[in-house]
Amino acid sequence: xxxxxxxxxxxxxxxxxxxxxxxxxxxxxxxxxxxxxxxxxxxxxxxxxxxxxxxxxxxxxxxxxxxxxxxxxxxxxxxxxxxxxxxxxxxxxxxxxxxxxxxxxxxxxxxxxxxxxxxxxxxxxxxxxxxxxxxxxxxxxxxxxxxxxxxxxxxxxxxxxxxxxxxxxxxxxxxxxxxxxxxxxxxxxxxxxxxxxxxxxxxxxxxxxxxxxxxxxxxxxxxxxxxxxxxxxxxxxxxxxxxxxxxxxxxxxxxxxxxxxxxxxxxxxxxxxxxxxxxxxxxxxxxxxxxxxxxxxxxxxxxxxxxxxxxxxxxxxxxxxxxxxxxxxxxxxxxxxxxxxxxxxxxxxxxxxxxxxxxxxxxxxxxxxxxxxxxxxxxxxxxxxxxxxxxxxxxxxxxxxxxxxxxxxxxxxxxxxxxxxxxxxxxxxxxxxxxxxxxxxxxxxxxxxxxxxxxxxxxxxxxxxxxxxxxxxxxxxxxxxxxxxxxxxxxxxxxxxxxxxxxxxxxxxxxxxxxxxxxxxxxxxxxxxxxxxxxxxxxxxxxxxxxxxxxxxxxxxxxxxxxxxxxxxxxxxxxxxxxxxxxxxxxxxxxxxxxxxxxxxxxxxxxxxxxxxxxxxxxxxxxxxxxxxxxx
Numbered sequence: 001x002x003x004x005x006x007x008x009x010x011x012x013x014x015x016x017x018x019x020x021x022x023x024x025x026x027x028x029x030x031x032x033x034x035x036x037x038x039x040x041x042x043x044x045x046x047x048x049x050x051x052x053x054x055x056x057x058x059x060x061x062x063x064x065x066x067x068x069x070x071x072x073x074x075x076x077x078x079x080x081x082x083x084x085x086x087x088x089x090x091x092x093x094x095x096x097x098x099x100x101x102x103x104x105x106x107x108x109x110x111x112x113x114x115x116x117x118x119x120x121x122x123x124x125x126x127x128x129x130x131x132x133x134x135x136x137x138x139x140x141x142x143x144x145x146x147x148x149x150x151x152x153x154x155x156x157x158x159x160x161x162x163x164x165x166x167x168x169x170x171x172x173x174x175x176x177x178x179x180x181x182x183x184x185x186x187x188x189x190x191x192x193x194x195x196x197x198x199x200x201x202x203x204x205x206x207x208x209x210x211x212x213x214x215x216x217x218x219x220x221x222x223x224x225x226x227x228x229x230x231x232x233x234x235x236x237x238x239x240x241x242x243x244x245x246x247x248x249x250x251x252x253x254x255x256x257x258x259x260x261x262x263x264x265x266x267x268x269x270x271x272x273x274x275x276x277x278x279x280x281x282x283x284x285x286x287x288x289x290x291x292x293x294x295x296x297x298x299x300x301x302x303x304x305x306x307x308x309x310x311x312x313x314x315x316x317x318x319x320x321x322x323x324x325x326x327x328x329x330x331x332x333x334x335x336x337x338x339x340x341x342x343x344x345x346x347x348x349x350x351x352x353x354x355x356x357x358x359x360x361x362x363x364x365x366x367x368x369x370x371x372x373x374x375x376x377x378x379x380x381x382x383x384x385x386x387x388x389x390x391x392x393x394x395x396x397x398x399x400x401x402x403x404x405x406x407x408x409x410x411x412x413x414x415x416x417x418x419x420x421x422x423x424x425x426x427x428x429x430x431x432x433x434x435x436x437x438x439x440x441x442x443x444x445x446x447x448x449x450x451x452x453x454x455x456x457x458x459x460x461x462x463x464x465x466x467x468x469x470x471x472x473x474x475x476x477x478x479x480x481x482x483x484x485x486x487x488x489x490x491x492x493x494x495x496x497x498x499x500x501x502x503x504x505x506x507x508x509x510x511x512x513x514x515x516x517x518x519x520x521x522x523x524x525x526x527x528x529x530x531x532x533x534x535x536x537x538x539x540x541x542x543x544x545x546x547x548x549x550x551x552x553x554x555x556x557x558x559x560x561x562x563x564x565x566x567x568x569x570x571x572x573x574x575x576x577x578x579x580x581x582x583x584x585x586x587x588x589x590x591x592x593x594x595x596x597x598x599x600x601x602x603x604x605x606x607x608x609x610x611x612x613x614x615x616x617x618x619x620x621x622x623x624x625x626x627x628x629x630x631x632x
Contacts, residue, residue: 058116059300059307060100061314062090067102069116070314092135092178094143101143105132108145110160123160125153135178137186142166144186144199148175152186154202167202171195178219180229185246187229189217194231194239196246208247214239218259219298224266228252232259238271238280253284263301268322270306272296277308279323288323341383342597342609355381384421388430393450395433397421402433404450413451418443422466423512432456432495434478436468442480444495456496461488467512467524477501477537479521481510487523489537504540506530514558520579522563524556529565531579543579548572557599566595 059070067090092103100111100119110123127133127147134146143163145153151170157163174192181187184200185208194211215236220229223240231239238255261272268287271278275295279288292310300307306317306325317325342353384397393413396403400421404413420438426447427434433453435443441461446454463485471477478490478498486505490498512524519535520543530545553565553572563574563582575585597609 058113059314060093060095060113061309062093062102067093067100067111067119069113069119071116091133094136094138096138096140099138101136101138103133103136103145108133108136108143110157112160123157123163125155125157125163134176137179137181139181142202144179144181146176146178146188148177151176152179152188152197152199152205154199154205167205169197169199169205177217180220180222182222182226185243187220187222187243187246189220189231191216193217194220194229194241194249196243196249209249211241211249211251214241214251219261221262221264223264223269228264230262230264230269232261232271234258234260238262238269240284255280255284260296261298263299263306265301265319265322268319270299270301270317270319270325272299272308277306277317277325279325288325290317290325290327342385353382353385355383384424386424386426386433388426388447388450390430391447391450393447395424395426395447397424402445402453404447404453406450414453416445416453416455418445418455423468425468425470427470427492427495428476434468434470434492434495436465436480436482438466439464441465441482442468442478442490442498444492444498446496457498459490459498459500461485461500467510469513469515469521471515471519479513479515479534481513481523483509483511486510487513487521487532487540489534489540491537501537502540504532504542507542507545511554512556514556514563516558516560520576522556522558522576524553524565526550526553529553529556529563529574529582531576531582533579544582546574546582546584548574548584555595555597564598566598571595571598 057071060067061070090102090104094101094103095113098112098114099122100113102109102111106127108125109121111119112122113119125143125145131147131150134148136146137144141156141158143155143157145155147153149171151168153168154166155163156166171190174190174195176188176190176195179186179188181199184198186197186199186205188195188197192212193214194217195207196209196211198206198208214231215233217231217233219232221232222229227242227244229241229243231241233239235258236254237257238259239251240253240255242250242252244250255269255271257271257273257278259271259273263270267281269280269282271280273296275292277290277292277296277299278286279290281287292308292315294310297309299309301319304318304320306319308315308317315327317327319325341355381398382396386395387393388395392406394405396405400419401415401417402421403415405411406413418435418437418440420440421435422438423436425434426432431446431448433443433445433447435445437443437458440458441463442457442459442465443455444457444459446456461480461482463482465480465482465485465488467481469479471479475491475493478492480488480490482488486503487510488503489501491501492498506523506525507530508525508527510523511526513521515521515534519533521532521534521540523530523532525545527550528545528547531543533541533543548565555566557564558576561575561577562585563576565572565574573585575583595609
């Protein structure tokens with residue numbers, strides 16, 4: 001793979017983090033590789049479920065972030081729509097005509113995709129108490145829902161708003177994970193092998209037969225002729241079972257390789273097998289193999305194309321030459337964000353640094369419908385990234401080392417170390433880095449020549465500085481949050497000779513800081529936020545403090561009068577139109593986040609980053625009301 005970068009101009013950066021775009025180029029490509037990206041840690045990651053539409057040129061992918069509708073009608077291979085409203089944590093997707101059925105643990109939703117660019121939810125089936133829905137299989141308007149140890153539920157969903165329960169089946173001592181149905185017979189993939197059920201009358205479902213010793217199943221599909229089922233097991237491999245007589249199934253063959261999913265064309269079977277798509281013939285011999293950028297999760301087929309959901313996106317594979325599959329197009333998914341460390345907002349972009357996957361810069365013009373990270377660069381353990389477009393240099397913080405990378409050639413120019421780096425920002429002329437350096441106070445590094453960075457000043461502040469913010473007035477200043485030492489204001493008119501202007505005590509330890517355009521400085525105190533009027537930097541005045549509870553304000557962001565704070569798995573919004581009377585306007589608890597950083601965009605979106613990336617909208621308030629914080 002090759003990496004390259006494009007410029008991003010910082011403007012009033014809160015905590016600027018910038019990165020580059022990694023373009024994966026596969027040597028086996030026969031056609032142009034069209035790469036687009038899908039929101040959040042979406043296509044791939046922990047799982048992805050994919051199904052093609054028999055009535056339109058679209059593929060539907062369900063991921064931890066929602067439903068992605070992808071137009072595959074031409075060579076461009078474009079994302080038509082990402083719908084997070086329909087649900088996150090999708091466990092399965094099925095399609096029948098103009099309907100898509102989305103399964104989550106708590107419900108199955110019917111989505112009308114008559115217009116794929118404007119899908120809408122048209123009905124849902126809720127699970128009962130303690131019941132977890134696993135997957136669905138649809139025959140016409142009859143929907144079969146697998147519910148694990150609770151077996152199967154069968155509904156007539158002719159009327160979208162009023163599905164009718166026709167019957168159910170409860171197994172004994174095993175889970176039903178998925179199934180396929182043909183001619184009134186259900187073939188069930190379970191934790192105890194293949195179970196075959198008579199579902200002709202859903203009110204009286206009964207077991208016809210079973211095939212044990214196949215291992216716990218992961219998925220099940222029909223072969224092309226529907227006279228066999230292909231049972232995929234991570235433990236025992238791919239199992240082929242004849243179902244010519246459903247009451248007397250015959251186990252035919254095993255392909256002994258860990259498998260999660262497969263599709264059959266009659267002569268060949270394509271197996272999702274780790275980081276490859278393996279091709280086997282009916283004699284169980286491997287006749288081809290296609291390496292993939294990341295592990296394969298599910299496969300769907302339409303004519304001579306396979307759609308393979310992989311851990312980093314969607315690969316479209318041409319199987320015109322069945323034993324020699326070739327990648328037709330690659331839709332790269334956003335690498336899974338699991339260890340996000342920092343996020344910032346600047347000039348219509350927000351920037352994520354993730355210690356597992358690197359740095360990602362997103363076009364944030366429409367945060368409710370994210371389509372792509374604009375730039376990405378893989379850099380393990382990256383926790384902060386900055387960019388100087390004037391010198392084509394990126395500064396990537398790993399531990400206590402700053403790696404300086406030429407963004408045109410993707411080569412490392414040099415490294416330098418600072419014992420402690422808690423926070424870091426770049427000057428507007430892109431010639432200096434300002435580092436909150438713990439007990440060392442403020443470090444100023446001259447980066448005018450990126451190949452030879454030099455520390456030109458250490459301003460000792462006799463306290464532990466963990467956060468730094470910047471405001472570009474006629475006389476530019478830094479604002480440092482320095483633990484028990486409070487808030488420090490530093491004149492940087494001459495960046496190489498910073499001057500401490502004032503220090504003000506905070507109600508408790510100052511952990512992070514941000515300053516608004518209105519010269520109100522907000523300090524995160526761990527358990528709350530304190531607002532200071534810093535219009536006169538020599539005499540900062542405390543306006544008020546709001547208590548948000550233990551761990552409620554470890555990181556902080558601001559835009560206008562909207563302040564966002566993050567700590568642990570809770571995001572809080574604070575309305576500060578009157579800094580002397582701040583009000584909490586929303587609390588969101590999400591165990592998936594484990595927030596490490598927050599930021600706020602100019603159009604009222606709040607971003608929380610940690611073990612996942614989440615986005616909320618701050619809805620505008622009535623003239624006398626407090627706004628609300630709602631998921632986007």
